[in-house]
Each structure stands twice: as structure tokens, then as C-alpha cells.
Amino acid sequence: xxxxxxxxxxxxxxxxxxxxxxxxxxxxxxxxxxxxxxxxxxxxxxxxxxxxxxxxxxxxxxxxxxxxxxxxxxxxxxxxxxxxxxxxxxxxxxxxxxxxxxxxxxxxxxxxxxxxxxxxxxxxxxxxxxxxxxxxxxxxxxxxxxxxxxxxxxxxxxxxxxxxxxxxxxxxxxxxxxxxxxxxxxxxxxxxxxxxxxxxxxxxxxxxxxxxxxxxxxxxxxxxxxxxxxxxxxxxxxxxxxxxxxxxxxxxxxxxxxxxxxxxxxxxxxxxxxxxxxxxxxxxxxxxxxxxxxxxxxxxxxxxxxxxxxxxxxxxxxxxxxxxxxxxxxxxxxxxxxxxxxxxxxxxxxxxxxxxxxxxxxxxxxxxxxxxxxxxxxxxxxxxxxxxxxxxxxxxxxxxxxxxxxxxxxxxx
Numbered sequence: 001x002x003x004x005x006x007x008x009x010x011x012x013x014x015x016x017x018x019x020x021x022x023x024x025x026x027x028x029x030x031x032x033x034x035x036x037x038x039x040x041x042x043x044x045x046x047x048x049x050x051x052x053x054x055x056x057x058x059x060x061x062x063x064x065x066x067x068x069x070x071x072x073x074x075x076x077x078x079x080x081x082x083x084x085x086x087x088x089x090x091x092x093x094x095x096x097x098x099x100x101x102x103x104x105x106x107x108x109x110x111x112x113x114x115x116x117x118x119x120x121x122x123x124x125x126x127x128x129x130x131x132x133x134x135x136x137x138x139x140x141x142x143x144x145x146x147x148x149x150x151x152x153x154x155x156x157x158x159x160x161x162x163x164x165x166x167x168x169x170x171x172x173x174x175x176x177x178x179x180x181x182x183x184x185x186x187x188x189x190x191x192x193x194x195x196x197x198x199x200x201x202x203x204x205x206x207x208x209x210x211x212x213x214x215x216x217x218x219x220x221x222x223x224x225x226x227x228x229x230x231x232x233x234x235x236x237x238x239x240x241x242x243x244x245x246x247x248x249x250x251x252x253x254x255x256x257x258x259x260x261x262x263x264x265x266x267x268x269x270x271x272x273x274x275x276x277x278x279x280x281x282x283x284x285x286x287x288x289x290x291x292x293x294x295x296x297x298x299x300x301x302x303x304x305x306x307x308x309x310x311x312x313x314x315x316x317x318x319x320x321x322x323x324x325x326x327x328x329x330x331x332x333x334x335x336x337x338x339x340x341x342x343x344x345x346x347x348x349x350x351x352x353x354x355x356x357x358x359x360x361x362x363x364x365x366x367x368x369x370x371x372x373x374x375x376x377x378x379x380x381x382x383x384x385x386x387x388x389x390x391x392x393x394x395x396x397x398x399x400x401x402x403x404x405x406x407x408x409x410x411x412x413x
Contacts (some may be wrong), residue, residue, distance in 0.1 A: 006039040006286050007378045013095065014038055014381075019237065024340070024356070031356045032383045035171070037234045037376035045233060045271050052270050061266040062239070063089035068283065069244050069276035070227060076280070077204065080153045080183040080216040086170070088108070088253055089269065091092060091262035092203045096226040096243040097165065098124050099261045105130055105163050110155035112164045112194065114143065115364030118171045120198075125165070131158075134365050141173040141311055141320070142180050145188060152192035164189045164190065166198040168214060170208065170321040172363055172372040174313015179212045186219035195249075196223040201241070204232035204283060208289040208314040212403075215246045222248040231274040232286075233279055238271035240264030261284035286317060290317050293375045293382060304390045304408045317376035320360075324369035327395065344373050353387045353392035383408075 015022055021036045052058060058376035071082040090096040101111060107129035112122045115134045133150035138144040148164075166185070169176045175186075189196050198214040204393050213227075214220035228241040241264065245252040264272075273285075294312055297319055301308050301356050307323040330347040333339060339347045346359035349371070360370030375382055388409045394407060 028163045029164045029356050032374045032385055033356045033358045038232050041277040042233055042282035044274045048270050049273035058360050061264055061269045063264050063269050066269045066273045067242055069273045074274040078211055087242050089264040090241050090243050092239040093226040093228050093241040094120050094124055096241050098128055099256055099259055100197045101128050105161045111158035112151045112155050116367040117167050117364055119362040120163055136366055137320045141175045143185055144286045151192055156192045162194045164194045164196045168198050168200050168320050169315035172318050174316040174318055176314040178210050182214055182220040183217050185395055198225040200227045201231050202316045206315045221246045224249055229275045230329040233275040235271050235303055238268045240268030240272050282298045297375050300386050304386055304406055319346045319373040319375055321371050321373055352396055363410055
């Protein structure tokens, strides 16, 4: 028997949730912004959390089994033999990234990123006293060796210990990096003397193809990777991650011991261990449905919103939408606070369509005029959001430059 539909919760049921996704905006807004899925949890996770509460198992964390569960998952799903002796549990992926940056670089050093990229890459690097250097993705959304070569050389000139923060798979484009691309980039980083830190939080969320852990490659032996079950199993509220150092990364664990690195929470360890050990069937169902939703989004955009350009990715449940041809600017509203700090298309769509998407400008150079849409929801909610956008554009074709769009089918009332 196949698992029950994880995307079964109705909009009314979802609005009862108290997470930031469902509490940040008024009830008339459809939230398709933050990377949180509209799913019921994997049954093994529910059972593990309920059992912990019923037995009073809410003490201090013992994370060894979490690391072992990730190693087993990596062997099953990716054919990678993760060395648990070179791994340690940390509070979350970005906390682990910050710890690695603090150990591998010095204040003022450059950390190279591939823009557009997950906004905390900028804020966490800046908070650590380092400087972000950008190497844009190619027009096709892939790693660009020429751009990286130039950025690495510049970082080496300006820094004693520069680093490269890789996002694999890539957020927001959903790009799944190929093994040859990863090997070439790792070799290039080593040539220029940069240490690679790979954020692999979306690794289990591959819709087409196979994920390649950077540390599974010969070229990645001196790299550091951060992995977690939190995105794939919707466990942001039960956080945890595993930091893994390659066999040539030095004694990173000893160096990290001198820093204040928060560990994984006990409930995070319980939930994520259960997910990694027993959640494969649930995850496979989610992946199949996410692929169907991605393809549905491609069809709906082509039919209802042809001026919005989208290159579908092979991983994650995030869609990077180019809305520049709509020429949407920030609308006039009663108070700036009503726009929640958003600009461009994201602000316009929040004000006029009551759909909340992530502002592309926050993802670095090249992000202006784009929005990030989370399609990990029901088909009904996804269609409702796209219908609202199309209807808002049809109702607001002034000033000139906002092109007319096809009218979607009238919604059943």
C-alpha cells in the first residue's frame, strides 16, 4: 500500500498552523514564500515525537544515532559511505556553515557565493565579519567556471584564507549540479587556495537525476559539507544538521571544539533520526508529487502567465520566476509596513493579488525583477495563487507596459 497523500491538508487546516509561514501575513494572503511544505509529517516522525512526549523523553540530546542514521540514508540513496568519525551534529545547517566559516577563514576574508542564492548566505557571512564575493550562475542557471575563476582569483588577492560557499542543489533555481561540474569547481577552488563549504540541505529533494555529495568526489576531499533532513521532511521546527569534514580537511572537529557551536536539539535528533531511518516511502511519495507539481506549474505559467519565464530545476520545491517582462513596480499602499519590506514584483503581487512570494532582490545580483515561489502545496492552492496573479494583472494593466495575460478558467465558488 502506498503512503497516504502528504499534501492532503486543506487551506482551512493549514491556516490553523502557527508557523511563520501561516502567521506572517493576514488570512487573505496565500503564502508561497518560505521553504516549508504544506504536508502532513511522515508517520515514523509523528510516532517518534509522540512516543518521546508520552514517555517524558525530553532530556539532553544524544546525537550519535542521528549521524549514523544520516550515514545509512546517504549509503542507500546516494551510494556514499559517510565517515561518521569525521561528522558531528550541529544545531542547523546555517549554524554549521557559520562555524565552518569562522574556523576556515579570518575576519575580512572573502567568501564566494553563486548568485542568485539563498539570502542568509549574505547575512551570515557579513555577521561573521567576512566579505561576500559574487560569481553569478550562467544564463542557464548552472555553475559558471569562468565567473568562478575570476571570483576565486579576486578573493585570493584580497584574502589570506578565502572560502567558497556552495549551494548544492541550488536555492533558488533548483539546479542539480552534475558530478563533472562539482569536480571542476572543487579543483578550481583548490587551485586558487579556497576552502569549499557545501550547503547540501536540499540533497534529498531531487526530482530528476541523482544527487552527488561533494565529499564523495576525489576533488572534494578537503571540503566541508552540511546536511540535514529538515527540508525534505518538513522539520524546520525540529532542527538539526550534520557537519561532515572531508578526509583532507584537517582536524576540523578539534578546531570547532574551541568555538561555541550550538548542537542539535533533542527533538530534532529524534525526529530527523526517524525520518532518515524509516521515512523513505513517505519521501518517495512526496518527490513524485513535487515533480508533478513542478510540471503543472510549467503548464500553468505557459497558459496563464506566458510573460513569466521559468526554467524548471531538477531539485527542490522552489521555482525561480523571471517576472521582468511584466514591468511590475512597488504599488502605492497605505503604509510601507503592509509590503513587509518587499520590492518590485513581490511587493506588487502581495498588494494586488494577495499572494506572498520571496523577493528576488534579496538573493543577490541578478535577482531584481524575480520572485521565488514554493510549489510544495496542493494543486488547488497552487492554482488559486496563479489565478489570483493572472486576475490581478488583468485588472491592473495600467500603466502601459503591464501586458495583458490570458484569463484563467473561472474558479468554482
